[in-house]
Amino acid sequence: MKISLPFRSLLVAPLLGAVMLTTPATAQLWHSDQGDGTYRNPVLYADYPDPDxxxxxSDYYFATTTFVDVPGITILHSKDLINWTIATHVVPHLDGMPQYDLKQxxxxxxGLFAASLRWHDGTFYIAITPVGQNTRIYYAKSIKGPWRYHELDRVAFDxxxxxxxxGSAYIASSYNADGTITLLTLNKTLSHVTGAKKIYYIKGAEGSKIVKRKGWYYLFNAIPPRMALTVSRARSLYGPWKTHEQISDKxxxxxGAVVDLPDGRWVGFVMRDSGAIGRMTNIxxxxxxxxxxxxxxxxxxxxxxxxxxKPIDGFPIAVPATSDSFSKPTLGLQWQWNHNPDNSRWSLxxxxxxxRLHPTIADQFWDARNSLIQKAQGPRSRGTVKLDITHVKPGDRCGFxxxxxxxxxxxxxxxxxxxxxxGMTxxxxxIEGPKDIAHTTPKAIQGNTVWLRTALDFKTxxxxxxxxxxxxxWQAIGNPFPLAFAWRTGTFQGEQFALFCYNPKDSSxxxxVDSFTLDAGPG
Known part of the structure; x- marks a missing residue:
């Protein structure tokens, strides 16, 4: 019989060998909805970047970047733009290069970033440009799929x-190193480019989004060198355009851009760089x-x-799923794999x-397939896993x-x-690659059942x-470790929780993993 994880355990002081007992309360994870008709930003205290x-x-859908997390292109759903749950993932498998399988x-x-989501005449469409490949237009009648795609004959950045x-379809694209905004015209099935024209120039522009209101076209652009957002407007998609500064990370x-409400009001959505947690979305x-x-x-x-x-009243507090007892035959939508998994090496x-995680062959965690990941939550979050290690063999490195x-x-x-x-590593x-910068000597433990806990504080x-x-x-092991975010190194994402199992050699x-529980820790 499975026993659920203790939900009320105290987060101990991070001193090797410290032992503490449980306390009666833990804090609640972040809720944007305050329960009194108001909300606070961010709407999701986690890394949901490049929002569209x-x-x-009366339904709202939010597409977000996933890079090499699989399945890719996460779509969330809300009724009020404040309370979001995960609706689906669009791309089950990354293709086009062996590195997506952690080979070579x-x-x-x-991977996949800066997806553009639209709906027209009963069909959902997503434009996405996998790195190193041509732009694709995914399409489905239901937000949950099945999704198919057309591949275009060129690359449209963001x-x-x-x-x-x-019904005429277009793609606006620009790359900040240039700033020239090009408008591609698509055919009726959004499967081919039929024309291309340079329509405007904004120094540093990328992340273009087009919205239409009262006969005007509004072109929103991110300006990463200044961490700013601009909006341009014109009576024609081909201009002439006039630009106003909007907001910045400050x-x-x-x-981001804007989305309309059924009553004619409008709401803005925008991404903000937020340190180690990643890039969060504000409404x-x-x-x-x-x-x-x-x-x-x-x-x-x-x-x-x-x-x-709140933009819309009357809907209850809702958040994306986190904790999991692994009692269903499929993984919850909160889980993704780091790169494509080897499906022969895991099972529910x-x-x-x-x-069950069978070890994959790898010399180090960074190169190990089948690491199962989930977004860390802020401002604090604490993940606890209960493990049965009966069948872990010498040479295996499995944990959390x-x-x-x-x-x-x-x-x-x-x-x-x-x-x-x-032991801890x-x-x-x-820039030169992953480097081990700290570790503890593996210590002997007793028994075949162990609980491991990872506590993250994004304020410190x-x-x-x-x-x-x-x-x-509970006993602490190792010293406190840093949390950070960068785009030139790391994963270009906020810190994530990870379950893993690998071995430099083949292992039987x-x-x-019995369960995973997420809470905010004490306080």
């Missing part, structure tokens, strides 16, 4: 898909002045509010009620930790004589590990 949000009837190297910071009232964010009231959108309210214009009235059915600019691994293993051990990804950008042999008494061992 549309309305279909890795593909961190590649493609901004737009479908006009008459006042709310630098990549803002928008009002119109002289035909231009203004972020914020008339009383406080030009900035995204930290706290505001070999031992029902458990996630983080994946990111800094990857901290709390791994169980066995001595050559078969005694179970536990901290790796930093650098520190994390630390504890473990338990009974689910009640395996790890059984």
């Amino acid at each position: 949000i549309i309305r279909v009837g 190297g890795n593909a961190y910071r590649k 493609p901004g898909l737009f479908i006009d009232d008459d 006042t709310g964010g630098h990549q 803002s009231p928008v009002f119109w002045k002289d035909g231009w959108p203004v972020w914020g309210t008339p009383a406080a214009p030009g900035r995204v509010p930290e706290h505001a009235k 059915t070999e031992r029902p009620g458990y996630l 930790g983080t994946l990111g600019q800094y990857s901290a691994q709390l791994a169980v293993g066995r001595t050559p004589a078969g005694a179970p051990t536990l 901290l790796t930093e990804d650098t 950008d520190k994390g630390h590990f504890t473990y338990s042999l009974d689910g009640t008494h 061992g395996y790890l059984d």
Whole structure:
């Protein structure tokens, strides 16, 4: 019989060998909805970057970047733009290069990013440009798929898909090193490019999005060199365009656009770089002045509010799923794999009620397939896993930790004589590649059941590990480790929780994961 994880355990001081008992309360994870008709930003305290949000009837859909996380292109759903749950993932498998299978190297910071989501005449469309490949247009009648795609004959960086009232389809694209905005015309099935024209220039522009309102076309562009957002407008898609500055990371964010409400009001969405947690999405009231959108309210214009009235009332608090007992035959939507998984090396059915991870062959965590990941949550989050290590073999490194600019691994293993051990390794990804910068000597532990805990604090950008042999008494291991975000190194994502199991050699061992529980820790 499975026993659920203790939900009320105290986060101990990060001193090697410290032992503490449980306390009666833990803090709640972040809720944007305050339960009184108001909300606070960010709407999701986690790494959901490059947002594109549309309305279909009374439903809102939010497409976000996933890089090499598989399945790719996450889409969230909301009824009020504040309370979001995960609706689906679009791309089940990354293709086009062996690195997506962690062969001949890795593909961190590649994959899928800056998707553009639109709906027209009963069909959802997503424009996406996989790194190193031509732009694709995915399409489906239902947001949950099945999704198919057309591949175009060229690359459109950060493609901004737009479908006009008459069904004519276009892609706006620009790359900040140039700033020239090109408009591609598509055929009726969105399967071919039929024309291309340079329509405007904004120094540093990328992340184009087009919205139409009252006969005007509004072109939103991120300006990464200045961490700013601009909006341009014209009566024709081909211009002439006139540009207004909007906001920046100092006042709310630098990549996004606006979406309409059923009653004619408008709301803005924008991404903001937010340190080790990654890039978070803010939602803002928008009002119109002289035909231009203004972020914020008339009383406080030009900035995204930290706290505001909900755009739409009447819907309950909702958040993306996190904790998991692995009692279903499929993984929850909160989980993704780091690169494409080897599906022969994991199972939810070999031992029902458990996630079984067979070791993949790798010399280090950074190159190991089948690391199962989930977004860390802020401002603090604490993941706890209960493991059955009965069948872990000598040489196996299986456990729980983080994946990111800094990857901290709390791994169980066995001595050559078969005694179970536990040790910590901290790796930093650098320009030269991943480097181990700290580790503990594996220590002997007793028994075949162990709880591992990873606690992350994004206010201090520190994390630390504890473990338990009974689910009640917790002991720290290793020193606190740093949390960080970068785009030239690391994963180009905020820190993520990771379950892993690998071995430099072929192994007949395996790890059984009983459950994963996420909370905010004490406080």
